[in-house]
Amino acid sequence: MTARTEPKYFYFYMALSCAAVAFLGFAPSYFAPMASGLFKANPVVHIHGIVFFGWSLFFVFQTWLAASGRIGRHRSMGMIGVAFATAMTIFGIQTGINAMKSAAEIGKTQEGLAFTIVPFGGIVFFAIVFAFGVAMARRPEVHKRLMLLAAISILDAAIARWFLVFLAPPGAIGPPPVEVAIPPAMIAALLVIAAMVFDWRTRGRPHPVYVIGGGAYMALKFLSLPVSTSPAWLAFAGAILAKAQ
Numbered sequence: 507m508t509a510r511t512e513p514k515y516f517y518f519y520m521a522l523s524c525a526a527v528a529f530l531g532f533a534p535s536y537f538a539p540m541a542s543g544l545f546k547a548n549p550v551v552h553i554h555g556i557v558f559f560g561w562s563l564f565f566v567f568q569t570w571l572a573a574s575g576r577i578g579r580h581r582s583m584g585m586i587g588v589a590f591a592t593a594m595t596i597f598g599i600q601t602g603i604n605a606m607k608s609a610a611e612i613g614k615t616q617e618g619l620a621f622t623i624v625p626f627g628g629i630v631f632f633a634i635v636f637a638f639g640v641a642m643a644r645r646p647e648v649h650k651r652l653m654l655l656a657a658i659s660i661l662d663a664a665i666a667r668w669f670l671v672f673l674a675p676p677g678a679i680g681p682p683p684v685e686v687a688i689p690p691a692m693i694a695a696l697l698v699i700a701a702m703v704f705d706w707r708t709r710g711r712p713h714p715v716y717v718i719g720g721g722a723y724m725a726l727k728f729l730s731l732p733v734s735t736s737p738a739w740l741a742f743a744g745a746i747l748a749k750a751q
Contacts, residue, residue, distance in 0.1 A: 514573045516704060517650050521569040523697065524657045525562040531664025532559075534671045548604050554597040558660065561590040565657050572650070584643065591636045594660075598629030605681060606747045614680035619743040620734040621681035625663070626743075627726055632659050635719060651701070651715035658697045659723055665690035684734045691727040695720060 609618025639652035
């Protein structure tokens with residue numbers, strides 16, 4: 507198959523899709539309650555939300571710059587993206603710790619320790635993929651796919667909110683079981699599949715970033731199930747909780 511010219515705005519549209527999923531995902535459980543003054547949480551949760559959604563909008567802007575041919579401006583803004591990603595990693599971990607503390611306060615310590623593998627694993631995966639993306643800045647075909655994969659990898663949290671809103675038992679409190687993180691991750695992975703199909707149509711085959719990275723993303727989600735209840739993970743998460751209290 508002969509590769510065709512790649513439509514230059516594809517990654518911009520994918521970034522818009524990621525931002526839309528993030529906003530719509532958190533709308534019923536965060537943005538709408540916030541707007542009505544009904545949402546109360548630890549300040550770290552609000553900072554986490556601002557930083558993560560801010561990065562989604564920044565990612566849209568960066569893909570627009572690249573698509574518009576403003577490559578120099580795109581590169582000059584790169585350190586802002588690094589600052590966002592660093593803050594996301596810090597506050598992603600802090601929010602996970604806060605969730606563990608909240609679970610412990612209502613007598614669900616073990617459930618909290620187990621579920622923390624979901625946010626911890628997710629933010630570590632994002633940070634690693636993002637770091638590789640920065641390292642590949644001079645290889646744009648790899649760089650842009652790594653950045654898109656990083657953006658997609660954090661969408662499962664937003665998608666999961668709809669599962670919790672419509673499927674959680676009435677009156678349920680505390681962290682959900684780890685297995686509920688699998689379906690949202692599979693839905694988020696549909697964006698990776700869309701990117702792979704796009705690659706197939708424009709370059710004749712999916713790029714290894716999507717094949718390897720997408721496979722690693724799903725492997726992480728499925729391996730989280732057995733690891734979350736392992737003595738090693740519970741001891742690790744328990745030690746973090748003990749230091750945080």
